[in-house]
Amino acid sequence: MLRRVISLFSGAGGLSLGFAQAGLKPIFGIDINHDACITYENNLGISCHNLDLGASNNSELLNLLSPHQDVLAVIGGPPCQGFSSAGSRNGLDPRNLLIFNYFAIVEKVRPLWFLFENVEGLLTSNNGKSVFELVRRFISLGYSLRLEKVNFAAYGLPQSRKRVIIIGNRVGASFNFPFETHSFDAGKHNKLLPLFPHSPTLDEAILGLPEVATSECLIPYTNITPINEYDTFMRLLNDSGGVKHHFSSKRDNDLERYKLLKPGQTMKDLPENLWHPSYRKRAFRRVLDGTPTEKRGGAPVGIKRLHAHQCSPTITSASSHECIHPVFDRPLTLRECARLQSFGDDYVFSGSTSSIATQIGNAFPPLAAKIFAETVSQIEGKAGSGMAFPFLRKAQLIGYRLTDSSGMSPKLMHTDSLLKSLMSNQVEEKFLHA
Numbered sequence: 001m002l003r004r005v006i007s008l009f010s011g012a013g014g015l016s017l018g019f020a021q022a023g024l025k026p027i028f029g030i031d032i033n034h035d036a037c038i039t040y041e042n043n044l045g046i047s048c049h050n051l052d053l054g055a056s057n058n059s060e061l062l063n064l065l066s067p068h069q070d071v072l073a074v075i076g077g078p079p080c081q082g083f084s085s086a087g088s089r090n091g092l093d094p095r096n097l098l099i100f101n102y103f104a105i106v107e108k109v110r111p112l113w114f115l116f117e118n119v120e121g122l123l124t125s126n127n128g129k130s131v132f133e134l135v136r137r138f139i140s141l142g143y144s145l146r147l148e149k150v151n152f153a154a155y156g157l158p159q160s161r162k163r164v165i166i167i168g169n170r171v172g173a174s175f176n177f178p179f180e181t182h183s184f185d186a187g188k189h190n191k192l193l194p195l196f197p198h199s200p201t202l203d204e205a206i207l208g209l210p211e212v213a214t215s216e217c218l219i220p221y222t223n224i225t226p227i228n229e230y231d232t233f234m235r236l237l238n239d240s241g242g243v244k245h246h247f248s249s250k251r252d253n254d255l256e257r258y259k260l261l262k263p264g265q266t267m268k269d270l271p272e273n274l275w276h277p278s279y280r281k282r283a284f285r286r287v288l289d290g291t292p293t294e295k296r297g298g299a300p301v302g303i304k305r306l307h308a309h310q311c312s313p314t315i316t317s318a319s320s321h322e323c324i325h326p327v328f329d330r331p332l333t334l335r336e337c338a339r340l341q342s343f344g345d346d347y348v349f350s351g352s353t354s355s356i357a358t359q360i361g362n363a364f365p366p367l368a369a370k371i372f373a374e375t376v377s378q379i380e381g382k383a384g385s386g387m388a389f390p391f392l393r394k395a396q397l398i399g400y401r402l403t404d405s406s407g408m409s410p411k412l413m414h415t416d417s418l419l420k421s422l423m424s425n426q427v428e429e430k431f432l433h434a
């Protein structure tokens with residue numbers, strides 16, 4: 001079976017790491033961020049080309065991507081600032097066009113499979129037309145695909161992190177996404193399923209770490225033996241006896257704010273005279289469709305004290321100054337954020353503190369990446385072995401899931417109707433050609 005994988009927009013390497021852990025073989029990454037490339041190379045031992053994937057006529061890029069007949073998968077998550085609810089949601093943001101650069105590379109390389117990741121804002125960006133067009137193009141190219149919004153907490157991540165994933169193949173295999181394996185409670189978002197084990201809580205994920213330092217250094221573990229299953233998992237490959245990136249970035253003039261916050265409380269629960277000026281500016285802003293920003297995904301919470309016994313909220317580049325530890329009066333450290341993203345303690349990031357925070361916040365959690373990679377690998381193995389297998393007669397949208405909740409916003413309903421029409425046209429075509 002082919003195992004070679006190319007990672008686009010590879011960042012710090014979360015997606016590639018998971019694919020490697022599943023027994024596949026990332027052959028190189030590409031990213032515009034120099035620090036992320038160094039992190040990728042140092043940890044994965046694979047080259048990462050520091051290139052702009054938006055410059056489609058760059059000769060180095062063209063050489064690198066000359067058709068690889070033997071590539072199992074192209075994987076990657078184009079940047080999402082333009083789509084993110086924390087960003088501008090500007091359909092015309094040039095970074096949004098990078099989703100079509102991703103498509104163009106799949107078109108050139110023609111892997112058997114691809115995996116595409118993005119934020120949920122992609123679903124409603126440009127009135128659903130961006131995602132519809134992307135799906136349509138993949139199908140025209142001969143790929144059968146599934147699109148689903150997933151929450152990685154349902155796969156055992158100690159973090160509620162909702163992402164849109166599209167997986168496609170051109171071998172005609174019908175397939176499902178991996179089964180969800182865990183219940184989780186993240187406060188606002190939860191899925192409590194009887195018989196399913198719980199995803200680790202924030203507390204369980206970070207409790208085995210030693211006390212924080214005041215600046216970057218290797219801090220030895222306090223408990224020589226791991227204190228729970230997740231702690232064991234995090235320490236598995238770490239033979240340094242301690243952790244890096246575990247220093248407090250607390251701001252002295254925020255100390256009073258930290259002390260007043262109880263778990264679950266945010267800047268808006270503080271007396272107004274303690275609000276940060278930047279928060280005050282955003283607090284009452286309404287976005288274009290009239291929804292107050294605090295009702296949207298990436299609400300301007302300013303700072304927030306987390307709950308110990310829930311999974312963490314989505315880790316972003318801001319978490320190491322906005323997410324306050326459940327017990328201590330300080331924000332999460334970079335290492336705590338990395339653990340919540342399921343990077344083992346041996347994973348060392350390169351660059352400044354803010355560059356590392358961005359790399360961690362951007363990453364596809366390796367734990368989830370491994371699960372998705374195993375699914376691709378198993379289906380490919382079955383399909384390639386000639387076993388009885390549900391093969392499709394032509395490229396199509398096999399299925400999609402836009403939300404787990406019972407209702408949809410008008411914008412999401414519009415996207416739903418576009419994708420539905422795509423599927424019903426397929427049925428008619430199938431019928432016509434039967």
Ligand SMILES: C[S@@+](CC[C@H](N)C(=O)[O-])C[C@H]1O[C@@H](n2cnc3c(N)ncnc32)[C@H](O)[C@@H]1O
Binds near residue numbers: 009010014032052363
């Ligand atoms: C969402 S992150 C992907 C994270 C990665 N999948 C991981 O698992 O760690 C998006 C990445 O795209 C990179 N990027 C943004 N614009 C780019 C461009 N024009 N060319 C190449 N990479 C770009 C960013 O530096 C960032 O690392």
